[in-house]
Amino acid sequence: MSVGLLAVVDDILSAAMRASAKTAGVVIDDAAVTPQYVQGLTPARELPVVWKIALGSIINKYVIIIPIALLLTAFAPWVLPYLLIIGGGFLCFEGAEKVLEWFGVHHSEGDADEPRDEKKLVLGAVRTDLILSTEIMLIALSSLDPDFGIWMTLGALLIIGLAMTVVVYGAVALLVKIDDIGLRFMKSDSRGVRRFGARVVASMPAVFRVISVIGTVAMLWVGGHLVLQNLADTLWSGPYDLVHVVTHAIEAAGPVVEWIVETAMSAVFGLILGLIIVGIVTGISRLTRRGATAAH
Numbered sequence: 001m002s003v004g005l006l007a008v009v010d011d012i013l014s015a016a017m018r019a020s021a022k023t024a025g026v027v028i029d030d031a032a033v034t035p036q037y038v039q040g041l042t043p044a045r046e047l048p049v050v051w052k053i054a055l056g057s058i059i060n061k062y063v064i065i066i067p068i069a070l071l072l073t074a075f076a077p078w079v080l081p082y083l084l085i086i087g088g089g090f091l092c093f094e095g096a097e098k099v100l101e102w103f104g105v106h107h108s109e110g111d112a113d114e115p116r117d118e119k120k121l122v123l124g125a126v127r128t129d130l131i132l133s134t135e136i137m138l139i140a141l142s143s144l145d146p147d148f149g150i151w152m153t154l155g156a157l158l159i160i161g162l163a164m165t166v167v168v169y170g171a172v173a174l175l176v177k178i179d180d181i182g183l184r185f186m187k188s189d190s191r192g193v194r195r196f197g198a199r200v201v202a203s204m205p206a207v208f209r210v211i212s213v214i215g216t217v218a219m220l221w222v223g224g225h226l227v228l229q230n231l232a233d234t235l236w237s238g239p240y241d242l243v244h245v246v247t248h249a250i251e252a253a254g255p256v257v258e259w260i261v262e263t264a265m266s267a268v269f270g271l272i273l274g275l276i277i278v279g280i281v282t283g284i285s286r287l288t289r290r291g292a293t294a295a296h
Helices: 002-021 024-038 043-075 077-102 118-143 150-186 191-234 238-249 255-295
Strands: none
Touching: 002 150, 024 043, 024 118, 024 150, 024 191, 043 077, 043 118, 043 150, 077 118, 077 191, 077 255, 118 150, 118 191, 150 191, 191 238, 191 255, 238 255
């Protein structure tokens, strides 16, 4: 009995590890996107906010994504691509908003110098995590053996969900506290350690700017890829076919170049789609405000 149980657990862990390897790209994107949500917080609130977002991520995976994914896979698998198109469109929208903010075209509500609302911050981060986590879990689900059985599949997904959350938010927690580590080094008796600590602290603003850029590009890349792939599976394969034509033409350059070009095209598509969505949302918002003003 115990030997059989150990064998089952071993099978679940092995399957979870293999499936997790295929989600690596999205996990990196998730880890790159999240630190921007804690920028501007006081150091004392950084880790508590990361913990709240991580808890929200677990709830996303365990309460929403895994049950719905298993139900839809069993009874309505045709719905999943449409949900991913919607989720990808939202990521494109958020990424395009960030790009517009860089160029001063679009401004988020509130003053950057004002204290950030933790509740809104956590809700925004958890909302974005829901989309990225959905892709992580669906990629993992598609990588598992279809004959695995419902309970072993559920066990593998629960392990993957927990492991991915620990990896992503452990990395985020480390990133946001590196400057505090640098400050501790600056108090060392060793001159070399103090100098290293000072360099770490001085470099952190640039590091977070880079992370913000990477996170935005990751949103556009993942969002664009989600829309392209699932649009091709449902309504229109034209844009996805174009990407394949280009990547096929440069196959001789090697898989790395091919991946870079495909990623860049997904990000550009995501930016264009995001800008269109921003325009539509902005137009609707202005019409709504005008209507409210006229009513008053």
